[in-house]
Each structure stands twice: as structure tokens, then as C-alpha cells.
Amino acid sequence: xxxxxxxxxxxxxxxxxxxxxxxxxxxxxxxxxxxxxxxxxxxxxxxxxxxxxxxxxxxxxxxxxxxxxxxxxxxxxxxxxxxxxxxxxxxxxxxxxxxxxxxxxxxxxxxxxxxxxxxxxxxxxxxxxxxxxxxxxxxxxxxxxxxxxxxxxxxxxxxxxxxxxxxxxxxxxxxxxxxxxxxxxxxxxxxxxxxxxxxxxxxxxxxxxxxxxxxxxxxxxxxxxxxxxxxxxxxxxxxxxxxxxxxxxxxxxxxxxxxxxxxxxxxxxxxxxxxxxxxxxxxxxxxxxxxxxxxxxxxxxxxxxxxxxxxxxxxxxxxxxxxxxxxxxxxxxxxxxxxxxxxxxxxxxxxxxxxxxxxxxxxxxxxxxxxxxxxxxxxxxxxxxxxxxxxx
Amino acid sequence: xxxxxxxxxxxxxxxxxxxxxxxxxxxxxxxxxxxxxxxxxxxxxxxxxxxxxxxxxxxxxxxxxxxxxxxxxxxxxxxxxxxxxxxxxxxxxxxxxxxxxxxxxxxxxxxxxxxxxxxxxxxxxxxxxxxxxxxxxxxxxxxxxxxxxxxxxxxxxxxxxxxxxxxxxx
Numbered sequence: 001x002x003x004x005x006x007x008x009x010x011x012x013x014x015x016x017x018x019x020x021x022x023x024x025x026x027x028x029x030x031x032x033x034x035x036x037x038x039x040x041x042x043x044x045x046x047x048x049x050x051x052x053x054x055x056x057x058x059x060x061x062x063x064x065x066x067x068x069x070x071x072x073x074x075x076x077x078x079x080x081x082x083x084x085x086x087x088x089x090x091x092x093x094x095x096x097x098x099x100x101x102x103x104x105x106x107x108x109x110x111x112x113x114x115x116x117x118x119x120x121x122x123x124x125x126x127x128x129x130x131x132x133x134x135x136x137x138x139x140x141x142x143x144x145x146x147x148x149x150x151x152x153x154x155x156x157x158x159x160x161x162x163x164x165x166x167x168x169x170x171x172x173x174x175x176x177x178x179x180x181x182x183x184x185x186x187x188x189x190x191x192x193x194x195x196x197x198x199x200x201x202x203x204x205x206x207x208x209x210x211x212x213x214x215x216x217x218x219x220x221x222x223x224x225x226x227x228x229x230x231x232x233x234x235x236x237x238x239x240x241x242x243x244x245x246x247x248x249x250x251x252x253x254x255x256x257x258x259x260x261x262x263x264x265x266x267x268x269x270x271x272x273x274x275x276x277x278x279x280x281x282x283x284x285x286x287x288x289x290x291x292x293x294x295x296x297x298x299x300x301x302x303x304x305x306x307x308x309x310x311x312x313x314x315x316x317x318x319x320x321x322x323x324x325x326x327x328x329x330x331x332x333x334x335x336x337x338x339x340x341x342x343x344x345x346x347x348x349x350x351x352x353x354x355x356x357x358x359x360x361x362x363x364x365x366x367x368x369x370x371x372x373x374x375x376x377x378x379x380x381x382x383x384x385x386x387x388x389x390x391x392x
Numbered sequence: 393x394x395x396x397x398x399x400x401x402x403x404x405x406x407x408x409x410x411x412x413x414x415x416x417x418x419x420x421x422x423x424x425x426x427x428x429x430x431x432x433x434x435x436x437x438x439x440x441x442x443x444x445x446x447x448x449x450x451x452x453x454x455x456x457x458x459x460x461x462x463x464x465x466x467x468x469x470x471x472x473x474x475x476x477x478x479x480x481x482x483x484x485x486x487x488x489x490x491x492x493x494x495x496x497x498x499x500x501x502x503x504x505x506x507x508x509x510x511x512x513x514x515x516x517x518x519x520x521x522x523x524x525x526x527x528x529x530x531x532x533x534x535x536x537x538x539x540x541x542x543x544x545x546x547x548x549x550x551x552x553x554x555x556x557x558x559x560x561x562x
Contacts, residue, residue: 305427307450311402324450348448381408381454383419383430383446 004363007319009152009180009296009354014246015205017253022207022246030241034230043241050248057204057251058197058214059188067234068244071211072179075198076103078213078224078235079175083144083196084111086222087173091141092116095172097129097158099336100148104177108146117141126288127154127340131162138170149178149187149197153323153336153352155296156288157181164193173219179203179211183254184295185262195219201243205357206250210243261357265294268355271364272297279372286340286350295356298323300342301349303385304378309351312377316370323350345384394451397485401455406462409444416509418501427453431461431501435509438469445501452487453495459483460498469506475499 005013014022025046031039033047048063055063069075084094096108098120108118119137121129129147138145145167150157160176167174175196181187182197183204189197196219200211215221215234227236254261276283276299286298301309306322313320323334325348337347353367379385394402411432421428427449434442443465445457460480464472477499481487487496511518 303448305449305453308402308454311399311451315403345448381405381446382448383428384448386410386430386446 001317004318004366005358006353006355006363006367007321008356008359009352010321011208012202012205012356013358014207015250015253018206018246018249021249022242025242025245032238033241034228034238046245047239047241050244050251053248053252053255054212057183057187057255058199059190060214061190061217064232065189065214065216067213067215067231068239068247069211069213069235070240071209072101072177072198072200072203073103073211074224075200075211075213076101076175076177076179077107079196079198079221080104080107080144080146081111082221082224083173083175083219084116086220087143088116091139091143093119093139093141093143095119095121095134095137095142095145095147097121097123097147098339099123099127099151099153100146101152101177101179104146104148105335121147123339125341126291127151127156127286127336128288128291129158129163131159131166134163135166135170138166138172142170142172144173144175146175146177149176149181149192150185150293150296151336152180153334153350154286154288154298154340155180155293155354157185157291157293159291160192160194167195168193173221180293180296183251184265184293186258189214189216196221201247201250204250204254206247207243210240210247212247262294264357265355268359268361268364269294269297271361272353272368275364275368279368280375283349284342284346286337286342296352296354298337298350298352300337300346301351301375302346303349303382303388304375305348306350308378309349309371309374312374313367313370316374318367318370320367321352321354323352324348393488394455395485397483398452398455398487401458401484402451405445405454405458407444407458407465408446410446411442411444414505416505416507416512418503418505418508420497420501420504427495427497429453429457429497429501431457431498431505433505433509435469440464440467440469440472443502445498450491450495452491453497455484456480456487456496456498457501460502464502469509472502473506475502 030043033040033044051063051066054066060066092115094108094116096104096118112118121133123129134145147158147163149160164174173195176194177198178187179198179200180203182199195216197214202208223234225236230236230239282302284300286300306324310320310322323337325333333344333347337350411434414432415435416433418431430446432444433440443461445461447454447457463475463483477496480498481496
């Protein structure tokens with residue numbers, strides 16, 4: 001039976017057009033783009049075409065501002081560690097937020113251990129950083145501000161443009177982890193005012209294992225990987241050309257079809273938000289009502305635990321993701337949800353629903369019907385629900 | 393993630409519910425990851441005549457609750473008192489290592505329910521039980537980080553692998 005994928009944040013299918021160009025690339029048996037003979041030049045041209053497509057998606061000044069990497073995690077590590085290492089003579093202070101992805105958190109933890117100071121800013125109950133807090137936190141020692149574009153657990157979008165104005169004025173390097181935004185919502189690195197922007201190819205239906213980092217001309221940053229002179233001397237190692245060619249195609253399609261995709265995704269999200277109260281009660285919507293991704297919604301269902309919900313929906317062939325501590329492998333309540341002010345018990349009942357262009361209205365209806373049954377079953381078992389019923 | 397026996401008890405939990413006029417009630421909760429379990433007992437001739445449970449928690453927590461009620465049902469109180477969390481994990485043919493400490497609370501809930509029954513008989517009232525947050529080491533027992541599942545040394549307060557502080561849990 002067909003599985004309804006409402007967990008696109010974990011994996012998106014490759015677009016057929018992307019598959020085709022990747023298979024062609026495999027069959028062409030490209031040489032090394034760094035080689036200067038004819039075969040190498042052909043590979044270099046394919047690489048250049050993909051780079052131009054991604055640069056077009058982000059409105060870069062030049063394709064040279066795009067560095068291909070092995071994915072979002074490497075891009076984030078590169079941005080943060082590379083800027084820290086290249087600028088430590090200027091200062092050792094970095095500003096971030098409390099709701100970043102682990103790639104940011106752990107990179108900064110590593111830097112802290114080697115003498116950097118990190119200020120982590122809180123978010124309001126809507127999950128957003130106050131740009132004024134960034135301005136207030138900047139000192140003469142500040143070398144980097146790293147704030148994510150959209151949150152991977154809630155879909156809430158941060159006021160990056162406003163923060164970009166501040167960092168430009170104060171001449172501090174600004175990185176944004178836009179792994180869940182690039183190719184989903186229109187992004188323009190000029191308007192955003194970022195110096196560095198991390199992205200992942202799979203977010204816009206390209207292959208897993210490829211991503212990139214936008215590095216604005218003139219930004220002081222060291223490479224994370226050193227060796228050869230690939231990627232304009234910013235990322236050593238022979239390029240993953242097949243993956244990069246797929247990424248270029250996916251980027252071109254994302255740009256071309258952006259409006260159509262947005263309309264579709266927004267309609268699915270609106271349907272879910274509108275119909276949800278007809279199926280279940282007592283839940284919290286963790287996603288910002290106005291500033292959020294069109295393809296992601298986080299809800300915390302009271303009195304039940306997310307992993308159980310996920311497993312039961314799986315029986316109904318519906319894939320969702322949960323942010324319950326019990327299911328993360330870390331067994332810790334999500335720092336993002338706690339930052340929003342959620343209690344531990346409420347955070348336990350959190351589902352992250354992420355749609356894709358392959359979802360339909362019927363998928364949402366099927367999900368809602370299945371969810372209603374699962375919630376009823378689990379609440380019947382729940383001592384918390386029992387207490388609530390008894391108390392009323 | 394879970395084996396067939398665990399999934400069976402999760403999907404078809406046995407003995408779910410509340411016993412309104414229970415002779416003993418045991419409630420445990422894990423403040424770390426939020427699982428909560430309540431066990432209700434009906435005692436007849438010093439045997440567990442009826443047992444029901446309610447659980448808020450992950451698949452493993454629900455399976456554990458279901459299994460302890462199956463094991464304990466019909467047992468004499470003397471025998472039931474011997475049941476441990478390890479027995480439950482064994483009956484379930486194993487649980488993921490990192491779930492052993494947080495969701496395997498079924499026997500604890502059962503023991504509290506029996507204690508509650510005996511206290512009622514003896515006319516003893518106890519304050520709210522102190523929740524066991526730090527686990528005790530028995531000789532030769534291996535410990536695993538609750539955050540990253542890597543084996544940890546018995547005497548340290550942080551995990552080497554993920555650098556998590558374990559002061560509250562270990």
C-alpha cells in the first residue's frame with residue numbers, strides 16, 4: 001500500500017527530471033572537473049552550469065559565491081568554524097539563538113571549548129528572535145552572528161532581513177542556516193543581507209548528500225576541508241559531480257515552479273489548520289501563524305506521547321515525525337519546544353507534519369481521520385487524560 | 393526499532409483501564425523523559441485477582457505496562473513482590489538499551505501498588521513517594537548514556553561520547 005509521506009522534512013523524493021539528469025551524468029562518465037584536458041573541461045562546464053543555477057535561485061552576485069558541500073551540516077560547520085578561525089584576531093564573540101539546529105549548537109560548543117564566547121538569544125512565545133536583542137548583544141569582540149532562517153521543528157521564519165540590516169551596519173559577519181528554506185520559499189541573499197547562507201539539496205527535491213554554502217565576496221573565512229584547490233579554493237576534494245548536477249537541475253526547477261509549489265503547499269497547510277479542530281481537540285500549534293514555512297506545521301497534542309502516535313500512524317501507512325523526547329534517540333525534550341515555553345508533558349505530544357509537492361488534499365483528509373482514531377486510543381490509555389476527565 | 397513482542401503489546405495492550413474500587417494503586421513517573429504509569433490492583437486471598445494500567449509514554453512504556461500486568465495477574469503477593477523491571481524486559485524479549493532506564497517502570501509501579509495495598513491494611517499513610525531519579529549500580533551492571541546510548545563509566549558525571557552532563561541521571 002502507498003505510504004502517505006507527511007515527513008518531508010526528513011526526506012523528500014527526487015524529482016523525475018532530477019533523476020534523469022543524474023542518470024545521464026552517471027552514463028556520461030564525467031572526468032574530473034579540475035583536469036585541464038577536454039574531458040575535464042566538459043565536466044567543469046557541467047559543474048559551472050549547476051553552480052549558476054543555484055546562484056540564480058539565491059540571487060548571488062556571481063556563481064563563484066556558491067561552494068558545494070556534502071550537505072547542510074557541512075555547510076553550517078564550514079560557515080561557523082571557518083569564520084571563527086579566520087577572524088579570531090579580531091575577536092572571539094559569537095551570537096546565536098536558542099533554537100538552532102544541532103549542527104550550529106555543536107559547532108559552537110566546540111568553539112567554546114577552545115576559548116570563544118557565545119551569546120545565545122531567547123525567542124518570544126511565537127518562536128522568533130527579537131532583532132533588537134541581536135543589536136544589544138553585539139560588542140567590539142563580536143565576529144559572527146548565526147541565526148537560522150526557518151526552524152526545522154516549527155517552521156517558524158526568523159526576521160533575517162532586520163537582523164541583516166543590523167549586522168551590515170555593525171560590520172559583523174552574518175550567517176543564516178537556511179537548510180529548510182532554500183528552494184521552498186523565495187530567498188534573495190541581497191535582500192536578506194547575509195554574508196553566509198547554508199542550504200541542502202534535498203530540501204528542494206535534489207539528492208541527499210549534497211548542499212552548499214553561499215559565501216559573499218570579501219567574507220573572511222577559512223576552508224573546513226583543506227587539500228586541493230576545488231570550489232575556488234574554498235572546499236577541497238574532488239566534487240560530487242553527479243549529485244551537484246542533480247542539485248543544479250533541482251534548483252532551476254525550484255526557481256521556475258516556486259509560485260505553483262507555494263500555492264499548492266499553502267492550500268494543504270490551510271486545509272490542515274482549518275479541519276484539524278473538527279477531528280481532535282486540546283492541541284497547541286507551535287508554528288507561527290504568519291511567519292512560517294508553507295510546508296511545515298508542528299502541533300503538540302495534549303495527554304499523549306508523540307512516539308506512540310507516530311508508530312500507530314505508521315500502521316496506517318502514514319509517515320510523520322515527532323519531537324517527543326522518547327523518540328529522538330537523545331531522550332531529551334526538544335530545546336526548541338522548551339524555548340517556546342511548552343511544558344515537558346506538552347512537548348512530549350509533538351508531531352511535526354511536513355508536506356511536499358507530491359501530497360494531495362486527500363492525503364490530509366486520510367491523515368486527519370487516522371489521527372482522530374489514534375488520539376482517542378492513546379487518550380483512553382493515558383493517566384493524564386484520565387486525571388483531566390476526573391477533575392472536570 | 394522494537395521487536396515483535398514489544399510491538400504486539402504496544403498495538404494490543406492487555407489490561408488497559410482503571411479499577412474504580414482498587415485495593416492498591418501505584419503511580420510512577422520519570423521526570424527526565426516524561427513517561428507516566430499507573431497500576432490498579434484488586435487483591436483476593438493475597439493474590440492479584442485483577443490488574444489494570446494506564447500509561448502516558450512511548451511504545452516501549454506502553455508495552456512494558458501491558459507485559460507487567462500479564463505477568464503479575466493471578467500471582468500471589470509474595471511472588472509478585474519478586475518481580476523486577478528486568479523480568480519485564482526479559483519477557484518482552486529485550487528493549488532498546490536507551491529505553492531500559494526511562495520507560496521500563498512497570499515493576500516499580502506494581503511494587504508501589506502492592507505497598508499501597510499493604511499500607512491501607514496496616515493503616516499507614518505515607519508521604520508522596522520520593523521519585524527515584526538516580527539509578528543505583530549493582531555490581532557488574534553496564535550503564536548507557538540516556539542521550540546517546542554509548543556505554544559509560546560508572547563513576548563519571550558526563551558522557552565521553554556526547555559530552556552531556558549526567559549529574560542528574562547517573
